[in-house]
Structures are given as structure tokens and as C-alpha cells.
Amino acid sequence: MNEQQKFDAMLAALPKEPVPTLLLHSCCAPCSSYVIEYLSEFFSITVFYYNPNIYPETEYKLRVEEQTRLLQELPAKHPVSFLEGDYLPNEFFELVKGHEQDPEGGERCEMCYRRRLTETAFLAKDKNFDFFTTTLSISPLKDADVLNKIGKELENTLGVKYLSANFKKKDGYKRSIELSKEYDLYRQNYCGCIFSKRTDAEQKDKKVSL
Numbered sequence: 001m002n003e004q005q006k007f008d009a010m011l012a013a014l015p016k017e018p019v020p021t022l023l024l025h026s027c028c029a030p031c032s033s034y035v036i037e038y039l040s041e042f043f044s045i046t047v048f049y050y051n052p053n054i055y056p057e058t059e060y061k062l063r064v065e066e067q068t069r070l071l072q073e074l075p076a077k078h079p080v081s082f083l084e085g086d087y088l089p090n091e092f093f094e095l096v097k098g099h100e101q102d103p104e105g106g107e108r109c110e111m112c113y114r115r116r117l118t119e120t121a122f123l124a125k126d127k128n129f130d131f132f133t134t135t136l137s138i139s140p141l142k143d144a145d146v147l148n149k150i151g152k153e154l155e156n157t158l159g160v161k162y163l164s165a166n167f168k169k170k171d172g173y174k175r176s177i178e179l180s181k182e183y184d185l186y187r188q189n190y191c192g193c194i195f196s197k198r199t200d201a202e203q204k205d206k207k208v209s210l
Contacts, residue, residue, distance in 0.1 A: 050085030
């Protein structure tokens with residue numbers, strides 16, 4: 001069995017009653033769309049929107065609005081609720097101080113993943129969720145192995161189960177694009193932080209100059 005087959009078999013083996021609970025960290029509505037569609041067959045989900053990295057605040061608020069709108073419109077077999085974390089961008093800047101020039105996908109990004117997953121794990125433990133995970137692995141720009149390594153470390157430390165997954169599998173990213181079109185979701189053109197926004201702008205400038 002490959003990893004995806006093992007994952008699907010694990011989901012199929014979950015109890016039907018009571019429905020397991022899942023705290024799902026979400027980075028944005030488009031990335032969460034397929035993940036919710038997929039996992040709501042097996043879990044009662046609480047979407048945890050915790051992203052202090054997002055810049056500027058207007059972008060953060062727009063993404064929150066799109067996330068809550070999607071949850072109101074997207075059908076789900078089991079209940080899906082929403083919980084917004086604290087938006088404290090200064091904590092993010094303090095976290096990555098000295099890593100401002102790191103390339104996208106480098107050490108700065110891993111620090112950001114770890115911060116968001118740690119907050120999710122502590123909340124999952126505090127609120128007695130059966131599992132926690134993140135939508136981040138659906139992005140072609142995010143390394144699922146890195147995310148799952150962090151998640152498993154937190155599981156071992158805190159004793160709350162991490163749902164190890166790569167949501168790019170089974171054409172997950174493609175399906176998220178389809179759902180984004182279906183629900184007319186705002187799809188951002190950068191990951192979220194000021195550094196990814198800068199990288200996106202630099203890449204656009206290079207294309208213009210060619």
C-alpha cells in the first residue's frame with residue numbers, strides 16, 4: 001500500500017459514532033475547500049484560522065471573510081465550525097527576526113509552519129479534540145514531509161493525535177481550484193507574509209523586464 005492508500009484506510013477505519021473531532025488549521029479558504037470536502041465525511045471539523053504571518057491586515061481580514069463565507073456555503077456531511085485565532089503580526093516578525101532574506105520555502109517558512117502548528121496542537125489538547133492537522137500541505141509550494149514531521153513531533157510531545165497527510169494527493173490541489181471557481185473564492189497570489197509578497201513582486205518584475 002502506498003501512503004495515500006494507508007491514509008484512506010485509516011480514515012475508513014475511524015468510528016462512525018461518535019464522530020471523531022478534528023481541529024483543522026487553515027491558511028485560507030481556497031486551500032481549505034478540498035480538505036473540508038474530503039475530511040468532513042469522517043470528522044466533525046473546527047476550522048482554526050490562525051495566521052499571524054499574513055500581511056497586511058486588510059489581506060488578513062479579507063481571507064477571514066472568505067473562509068467564513070465558504071463554511072456557510074460548502075456542504076458537509078458532519079458539522080463544520082469556525083474559530084479565529086489571535087492576529088498578532090508583531091509576534092511573527094519577532095519569530096523570524098534575522099531570517100528576512102531567507103528564500104521562500106526555507107528556514108523562515110519552517111519556523112512559521114511550526115508556530116502555527118504548535119498553536120493548533122495546544123488548542124487541540126486544551127479542547128480535547130481527537131486529532132489536529134493543517135491545510136498547508138495542499139499547496140504545491142509546501143513540503144508535506146516537513147509539515148508532517150513537525151506535526152508528529154507535537155503529537156509525541158503533547159499527546160494529541162496529528163493527522164499526517166499530503167492533501168496534494170488525489171488531485172487535491174486541482175480540486176481546490178475547481179471549488180474556488182465554483183464558490184467564486186478570492187485566491188491570493190502570495191503565501192501571506194510580507195516576504196512572500198516581496199518575492200511575488202520581484203518575480204513579476206523579472207517577467208516584465210524579459
